[in-house]
Amino acid sequence: MQEQIREWLEQGKIDIFLGYKMIQGHPLPYCFTKENPDDLNDLIVGKARYSLEKIATKIAAEHKELKIGLLTRDCNQRALNVLYIWNQLNPENIKTIGVNCCPSNLKEHGDCSYLEPELTPPVKKMIGIDNNMDVKIAEEFNQEERFNRWMYEFQKCIKCYGCRDICPVCFCKECSLEHTDLIATGGIPPEVPIFHLVRAVHMGGRCIDCGLCEDACPVDIPLRLLYRKVNQIMSDVFDYTTGTRADQSPFNMLGEEVTLKPKPI
Amino acid sequence: MDFKIIPSTCSYCGTGCGVLFQVMDGRLVDTMPMKTHPVNEGKLCIKGWNLHEHVVSDKRLKSPLIKKNGELQEVTWDEAIQVTADKFKSIINNHGPDSVGVLASAKITNEENYLAQKFARAVIGTNNVDHCARL
Numbered sequence: 001m002q003e004q005i006r007e008w009l010e011q012g013k014i015d016i017f018l019g020y021k022m023i024q025g026h027p028l029p030y031c032f033t034k035e036n037p038d039d040l041n042d043l044i045v046g047k048a049r050y051s052l053e054k055i056a057t058k059i060a061a062e063h064k065e066l067k068i069g070l071l072t073r074d075c076n077q078r079a080l081n082v083l084y085i086w087n088q089l090n091p092e093n094i095k096t097i098g099v100n101c102c103p104s105n106l107k108e109h110g111d112c113s114y115l116e117p118e119l120t121p122p123v124k125k126m127i128g129i130d131n132n133m134d135v136k137i138a139e140e141f142n143q144e145e146r147f148n149r150w151m152y153e154f155q156k157c158i159k160c161y162g163c164r165d166i167c168p169v170c171f172c173k174e175c176s177l178e179h180t181d182l183i184a185t186g187g188i189p190p191e192v193p194i195f196h197l198v199r200a201v202h203m204g205g206r207c208i209d210c211g212l213c214e215d216a217c218p219v220d221i222p223l224r225l226l227y228r229k230v231n232q233i234m235s236d237v238f239d240y241t242t243g244t245r246a247d248q249s250p251f252n253m254l255g256e257e258v259t260l261k262p263k264p265i
Numbered sequence: 266m267d268f269k270i271i272p273s274t275c276s277y278c279g280t281g282c283g284v285l286f287q288v289m290d291g292r293l294v295d296t297m298p299m300k301t302h303p304v305n306e307g308k309l310c311i312k313g314w315n316l317h318e319h320v321v322s323d324k325r326l327k328s329p330l331i332k333k334n335g336e337l338q339e340v341t342w343d344e345a346i347q348v349t350a351d352k353f354k355s356i357i358n359n360h361g362p363d364s365v366g367v368l369a370s371a372k373i374t375n376e377e378n379y380l381a382q383k384f385a386r387a388v389i390g391t392n393n394v395d396h397c398a399r400l
């Protein structure tokens with residue numbers, strides 16, 4: 001793999017390569033360059049999982065012609081697809097090297113270095129929502145109990161905006177979560193549950209089920225489960241599978257005509 | 266094009282969360298949590314997520330200011346230190362050293378904080394020392 005990247009860098013197929021390197025005992029994202037090819041000996045592949053494509057998007061926004069290489073898991077690849085179709089990255093400028101990944105509903109066979117799901121504490125199981133729950137099982141609670149359980153999860157929110165900040169497919173210049181007409185800003189706690197539901201709605205046709213938001217949530221809100229449900233609706237109603245399709249989701253609101261079409265029954 | 270990820274520690278409070286600074290072309294552009302850090306395990310609060318902002322903020326003071334004739338004016342460090350020392354002296358002479366308190370900052374290093382408390386105890390002569398990370 002190192003040889004392949006070195007070759008790409010030397011031949012000018014890519015200008016930089018985003019991978020991982022051990023720094024101060026931590027596997028951290030690292031930008032490999034042509035100028036320091038020996039760094040590539042330190043390239044590591046492991047459980048480290050950062051949103052390299054988000055970093056690439058940030059770099060590409062300032063250096064439009066730069067050719068970027070990336071180490072990608074399946075979730076990174078799905079995020080890249082979404083970023084391509086929403087014109088945030090130019091596929092011609094991106095080259096990827098795939099590595100093993102963790103399983104997800106959007107990918108049935110995960111040949112993976114699976115990050116063991118964390119054990120859910122008993123109180124959360126009793127009155128909240130188990131993060132490792134399946135969408136179907138989470139829907140089996142009766143309406144009142146389901147509402148109470150989700151509200152228990154949402155009211156823990158400390159409004160760090162971490163779910164948005166870490167999200168590889170959150171790239172909007174103006175974010176609804178900071179729009180004063182939609183959500184009261186400047187106070188804690190946030191407006192519950194509108195804060196989470198606004199974000200959930202925006203994840204329809206965007207969320208690629210990477211789970212980084214849940215990893216970044218300081219209070220363990222089962223965000224991945226919530227967005228899986230939203231995407232299930234996308235798939236059931238509009239026949240749109242996020243991350244694998246080559247066209248923009250039907251929730252594209254740009255343009256003059258309404259293009260929202262339910263899937264044929 | 267130059268892009269670096271720099272591991273560091275959040276300076277906002279005493280918890281000490283691990284953060285990663287993203288530096289593009291010599292400019293600090295973003296902060297994200299360090300996932301393998303034993304303290305925060307990949308999570309941050311809203312202050313930590315926006316850590317880069319106090320470094321690059323327009324509101325950041327870059328030179329000392331002294332209020333002259335009711336207006337804040339830029340002055341040299343020599344003048345600022347002289348004025349501060351004179352004022353401290355007159356306050357201590359008139360009201361005693363315990364009329365002064367020192368509040369140290371989380372945005373300076375451990376060693377600088379040590380110097381701040383040493384300054385309070387040995388130079389001013391008071392035990393009125395506290396730190397913003399003790400929130």
